[in-house]
Amino acid sequence: MFLSFVRVCVNFLWHCQGIYGYPIEIQALFFMALRCALSMLKHDAEGKECIERIVKRLHALSYHMRSYFWLDFQQLNDIYRYKTEEYSHTAVNKFNVIPDSIPDWVFDFMPTRGGYFIGNVSPARMDFRWFCLGNCIAILSSLATPEQSMAIMDLIEARWDELVGEMPLKIAYPAIESHEWRIVTGCDPKNTRWSYHNGGSWPVLLWLLTAACIKTGRPQIARRAIDLAETRLLKDGWPEYYDGKLGRYVGKQARKYQTWSIAGYLVAKMMMEDPSHLGMISLEEDKQMKPLIKRSSSWTC
Template sequence: MVRVHSYEKIVDNASVTHIPLKSCASIGSNFENFEPNSIYSAIKLNNTENNAMMEEAWEALLKSYVYYKGLPVGTLAAMDPTAEALNYNQRLSLSNETSQCWWRSRDSKEFPVKNSPPPRLRETLVADFGGSAIGRVAPVDSGFWWIILLRSCTKCTHNHTLSEMPEVQRGMKLILNLFLSDGFDTFPTHLCADGCSMIDRRMGIYGYPIEIQALFYFALRCSREMLKPERDGKELIKRIDKRITALNYHIRNYYWLDFTKLNNIYRYKTEYSHTAVNKFNVIPESIPDWVFDFMPLRGGYLIGNVSPARMDFRWFLVGNCIAILSSLVTPAQATSIMDLIEERWEDLIGEMPLKIVYPALEGHVWRTVTGFDPKNTRWSYHNALIWLLAAACIKTGRPQIAKRAIELMEQRLSKDGWPEYYDGKAGSYVGKQARKYQTWSITGYLVAKL
């Protein structure tokens, strides 16, 4: 579906997405002569805060590159020489063959490059549509990220050629038609958002987790900017506008929690009417005790999930940061989220930034909800998410928060071998099943630092 010469542009544009525009000029505009090292050199020249840890991170990232027909098409998930590979030797790659597979199944995320045995060496891409995933659960959030990344590339390069290609426009429409279809939230594909709502939850998600809602909103806004109003495009844009308006109102009003809102919920009564204040029949006695101690007078956040009589009052980093970046929350709410992080620094950041969720489920509740899943460990920190925090801090004018968190990370991340995640209430211990030299830990640090 995507021609090879167009794909070369995809690789180059995707690689410079998070590079300052002044660095893009240093790389050059000759897509045919793309060299991974040129990106490293350009950033090294333009980054005044370069240090030994960044040098090490870039070198480790370059070693993880996967090549297909001479072009870099992705990275390995981890380069740990002491651990079993599992699915860590696979990663998303983007090419002509990959794109054709994408349209057939929009849940696919891994396309390992396979080499045929000698004497005839031949590289092929083998699509994995969830068959080797944990619990055979294929995530759908890759579709959201595909659209967001495409918009990011377009904004960075000021080049609309890629996003306006018929194949790419068709790809967006296929993804959006799936997401905007009636009953999408109950589809089997809506089981797990990879790397964002797995922690402390069963893989079969129930209700409407904030991570998915925020990503959905972000992808809709990005699509709205790129879709061409041709043929069925006009009708799709109308559906997007309608959903954006409804989602915006719903999240800002029903997912938001601060001291005032908590005090109101504490006094809720059971009601039966169209004008009911307690719309979701939340019984005050169901509010966990920890919420009252956790909620400061200054600050607030979007709670984890909202469903009738069952609200997940926990803090989830991904949903809150993406809500800031996509402007799903108001400027005042974005400021309150940053206030909360500062007020509850020890709880949310700890010794090794940063918590994906607070507080963690423990004991019998953790065992029954997650099914004893050892890759779903309570009190786990995922280092790759530092870039999301840094981006949210920059947007809200609070870069000092990100700087403080990054400085904490720099004390140990490299010395510990760039582990996948940390365990413990303060993030003191390298995770039990954490792989070393994890690509997302490395790139998360680099993007945050830049």
């Protein structure tokens, strides 16, 4: 089932995350792959070089993601006050982000408590959207620090209607519309607003949310989402995805009796009944990983 996720991730990224590289989903999956590889390599002469290179990459990747992709209320306020056209190593606005490029919805969406890894960061361009898969994988792989993991859970609780709604779980929030939709998706008719990869709700994501909830000690969030799913999935014929801001409608091109919709629900239930199953898909924090370097209050994403 996890390999199926990789496939849908690539498809999703192609349609709805643009062409600028480094999206949160790919970075989180890459981090997880590196950590898994590290645990499988032999500590012998042949594996030593690979291990050293992986450890170096993990340190750099974790620092980059935790520093530049992370957004919370304080970080958002800092970006809002950014100066632009800064140069040299003393620059605070490392990516020359123009504060006026912050979309209006972010200010209302960001709760006082909570945070998340944004969709993408590149020079003069930030994708502030929430992507469920990347944030859940960040928790399960321990790319997110314990504090960041708890903040992601706080965000989900605070913005339940937007991220969960009536059918778990929004793959991305918010949907892209009008001219931006035409550019990013190539006018793909499947990816109209609040549908399919463009803000649609995917029941398969239920097991990832459940795993993240168990790891962070917040099983009540997963239980609430599972209860919601149980009211409709069987009745609706286990569709692939749902449409609408709240996920009220079976997707316009959703196939019924999808294996991963059924499997996602079953895995979520099994993990709730026996949380020890979490060990098969979750990695604990690496105590040797360099801690997040503290920044000044003005240095942010």
